[in-house]
Amino acid sequence: MSRPGTSTASGPASGTSRRGLLALGGAALAGTAAVGLAGCSDDDKPAKAAAPADRVPFYGTHQAGIATPAQDRLAFATYDLTVSGTVAENRAALRQLLQQWTAAAAAMTQGKTVPGDNDNPAAPPADTGEAYGLSPANLTITLGLGGSLFDKRFGLAGKRPAALADLPKLPPENLDPERSGGDLAIQACADDPIVAFHVIRNLARIGRGTVVMRWSQLGFGNATGNGGGKETPRNLMGFKDGTRNIPGDDTSLMDGHVWVGDETDQPWMRGGSYLVARRIRMRIEAWDRDFLQDQENVFGRAKYTGAPLTGAKETDQPDFAKKAAGGDPVIPADAHIRLAAHENNGGVRILRRGYSFTDGIVPATGELDAGLFFIAYQKDPRTQFIALQRKLGAHDALNEYIQHVGSGLFACPPGARAAGTGWAQELLA
Ligand SMILES: C=CC1=C(C)c2cc3[nH]c(cc4nc(cc5[nH]c(cc1n2)c(C)c5CCC(=O)O)C(CCC(=O)O)=C4C)c(C)c3C=C
Ligand SMILES: [Fe+2]
Numbered sequence: 001m002s003r004p005g006t007s008t009a010s011g012p013a014s015g016t017s018r019r020g021l022l023a024l025g026g027a028a029l030a031g032t033a034a035v036g037l038a039g040c041s042d043d044d045k046p047a048k049a050a051a052p053a054d055r056v057p058f059y060g061t062h063q064a065g066i067a068t069p070a071q072d073r074l075a076f077a078t079y080d081l082t083v084s085g086t087v088a089e090n091r092a093a094l095r096q097l098l099q100q101w102t103a104a105a106a107a108m109t110q111g112k113t114v115p116g117d118n119d120n121p122a123a124p125p126a127d128t129g130e131a132y133g134l135s136p137a138n139l140t141i142t143l144g145l146g147g148s149l150f151d152k153r154f155g156l157a158g159k160r161p162a163a164l165a166d167l168p169k170l171p172p173e174n175l176d177p178e179r180s181g182g183d184l185a186i187q188a189c190a191d192d193p194i195v196a197f198h199v200i201r202n203l204a205r206i207g208r209g210t211v212v213m214r215w216s217q218l219g220f221g222n223a224t225g226n227g228g229g230k231e232t233p234r235n236l237m238g239f240k241d242g243t244r245n246i247p248g249d250d251t252s253l254m255d256g257h258v259w260v261g262d263e264t265d266q267p268w269m270r271g272g273s274y275l276v277a278r279r280i281r282m283r284i285e286a287w288d289r290d291f292l293q294d295q296e297n298v299f300g301r302a303k304y305t306g307a308p309l310t311g312a313k314e315t316d317q318p319d320f321a322k323k324a325a326g327g328d329p330v331i332p333a334d335a336h337i338r339l340a341a342h343e344n345n346g347g348v349r350i351l352r353r354g355y356s357f358t359d360g361i362v363p364a365t366g367e368l369d370a371g372l373f374f375i376a377y378q379k380d381p382r383t384q385f386i387a388l389q390r391k392l393g394a395h396d397a398l399n400e401y402i403q404h405v406g407s408g409l410f411a412c413p414p415g416a417r418a419a420g421t422g423w424a425q426e427l428l429a
Pocket of ligand 1: 235237239240241242243244245278280281282299301336337338340341342350371372374385388389392402
């Protein structure tokens with residue numbers, strides 16, 4: 001992440017400190033050359049400004065961070081608006097916040113500091129600084145709007161999509177209200193943990209006086225440099241997780257299951273998606289005492305290869321009809337994949353984008369507070385996540401080892417189309 005005005009293709013601008021110069025990594029320097037050339041002569045410009053490999057375009061039809069291949073790290077946070085004015089004043093404050101957040105997000109994803117950074121020794125810097133000198137590491141920043149935003153405060157009740165109805169109770173959940181809900185949500189994903197964290201911190205800082213952070217969650221996958229991107233990542237139960245996920249580059253599946261289309265009752269959501277987040281604790285100690293065959297029966301897949309119990313390779317299609325010699329199905333009736341598979345749910349699919357988490361221990365029990373921060377994107381949670389979770393909650397063998405302890409549902413509007421446009425502009429017009 002480079003500071004504005006401090007570097008060009010030909011070298012640092014006047015006033016760059018030696019410390020700032022040293023901090024500029026090669027990727028950040030190259031990226032700045034591509035995006036921040038104001039004041040350079042034509043000779044200074046690269047022949048062709050190819051998109052650098054470490055950054056994901058911010059502007060577009062859809063928000064980045066949904067179809068984007070999952071990065072190594074997650075910083076997720078929800079925020080509540082603290083406004084107390086008239087509807088018009090509150091709406092104006094929300095509009096201004098989202099404009100500032102959009103500009104900051106656009107800058108950070110392209111390796112720049114949040115706008116307004118300065119060298120004034122008498123003022124706090126606009127950017128908190130922990131990502132100076134780092135590349136954006138494929139940072140994506142995705143905004144979600146919670147159902148509570150559509151109450152009386154902003155006059156938005158008539159614009160609440162039916163699909164954003166509050167999630168019903170989904171037993172056997174045991175939700176902590178302090179890890180649930182929120183007016184706004186930010187999903188920041190990057191291949192560097194500090195770059196992702198830097199986002200949720202700086203957006204809180206920009207919004208001071210208008211928003212407060214409600215809860216947050218850090219998550220991790222496996223590092224890109226350690227097989228990430230080639231191997232299906234494993235969850236903390238040791239199983240490959242994501243084998244039969246929707247591939248983000250399959251436009252037909254994305255249009256069919258993930259992107260909101262003309263079917264919506266709220267045109268401002270066209271091109272958007274609905275994010276369900278569930279903090280799911282795993283009873284890791286109990287799981288680690290379970291024998292291998294039972295663990296594999298719980299999922300319906302082999303632990304090491306990831307193959308369905310009816311196949312030999314991870315990519316083999318599960319055969320849900322196959323019976324063992326005694327007549328029982330090879331993939332048990334309560335196996336997670338049997339219950340969740342689209343073949344057994346009228347074609348229903350979701351895009352999963354979860355991350356592992358570990359947050360010390362649960363004081364009451366001394367057990368690890370660890371598990372899966374489950375994130376799923378879909379066109380309509382009523383017919384997708386909720387329908388699937390009702391079935392899993394009632395029958396899944398995995399329930400013995402997990403508990404849903406946090407929750408959120410957010411409408412992710414379409415992408416900001418071009419510089420100068422803000423997130424959710426159509427909603428707030
Ligand atoms: C409501 C939706 C789902 C929840 C909640 C959920 C929790 C959860 N899942 C795993 C581990 C695995 N899930 C796998 C597959 C899978 N899971 C869901 C949905 C939910 N999972 C779906 C739709 C699927 C695909 C099923 C299929 O089509 O075969 C797998 C298998 C590998 C894979 O395909 O990804 C694993 C492993 C955990 C640990 C968990 C809660 C902690
Ligand atoms: Fe699952």
